Amino acid sequence: MGASLSPRSAQVIDLETVRQRQQAQKCLVRLAPELDGLEMVYQLAASPDAYYGLPILAWGLKEDGSVIGLVPWMETLAACQDLNSQENGYFIGYRDPETEEIFDTPPDHKYHELVAAAEYFDYEASGEVTLIQQIPDTLGTHALCMNHPNSPWHMKPVYGWRLYSDGSLDALLADENKAAMTPILLGDTCLYSAHARHQTVYFFQRHIANRILEEDPATLDALAMMVVASD
Template identity: 40%
Template sequence: MKPQTIDVGSNNVVDLFTGKPLGEVQDNVIRISPEFDGLEMLYTNDTAPDKLYSLKIVCWALKESGEAVGMVPWLNKIVPCTEINDPLNGRWEGYRDPTCNDIFYSAPTHKVIELETAAQYYDYDADNTDIAIQEIPDAIGTHAVLTDNGFRSFILVEVLSWRLLGNGEILAMLVDEDEVKSTPVLPGDPCLYTAQEHPEFRYFFQHRIANKIKEQDPEALAAISMLIEG
């Protein structure tokens, strides 16, 4: 008997998490989990190649491919730590647990299990880009920089939450103080609006830098001026 040939092309293999043929998987983010234990991203840059810098991770994300990665607000978007590779602004070097100074290079097992289990449990229409799949609180003190008067001034606005859409996009949500109906404002509140869609949005800063700017620290003000003017 002639052996039967089975076509195992990408269109015949279905992704476990999305239910789509592998050929249609775009590796979008499909699930996020907030980081509450203070884990950090480590990075270097060419200005001080022998020095390691740290940045707090805002959440862990599961991609359609099954890869789990840490996410950080970086310049004007939230990005996977592993994709940061810019000689001037920074290169990803790994993850760090500051409580014990352990350095590691893949998502913690407990986060991977949480993300995978949740992705299999919750069913949603991944093709509907308007649906908010999740919204998690910001726990690292992220601020958005909004300019005004044609770059002549700027304000710092606290990011309240991060919203994951069906297309894998993660949006920073800010509070419109004029629309607040009840307090405290929680993730998903109607008074929230998207930082990335604000015409004057420029950058994200974590709380340490944001507080230095609020305190009128000369070096911090000089740095943000260079960013805005650049």
């Protein structure tokens, strides 16, 4: 007769641990500003035959070793390849305006730059959320800030971006009443994190922000529809 088989010991899977591990792999650990004018290419469902270019602000290294392009988009600094909205746009690839080449993955030199910097600035893990890195905003990004649905909005220039130890990102805005020197630079005490003070923040490219400030009717109508749709 064959030998009896003992039942395999049950394995208990800690779903919270798995979730935390998966989330950690998605976390950003280092940023590198984009200084050579590389762009993100995207399409809109309303214009299927047209392609649009948006300057990349920075590249980010994730915990799992992958690199992503980052652009100010709607309410966050978004990963290019995560943009997949028929209405607001979906990611096609990256573009070098100088050569007009379109490519699917971030350039190798940015990967090597980020990995080297992450190895050099090897921060120890901490139980508290701490500031890891600050980079300047080089695109003239503006933030439309609202504290309540019916309260007045304010358009403010973005001076920089902060990366925290939990992988989160936030924009740096200025309290003009506390500005002691001009121009305002990273490290100035008048700067504060956008989401720490404002309930809702939307990010816009410089030319769109100027249209809003000039109260262009078509731009204001589109802005009103966007805010209502996001509520």
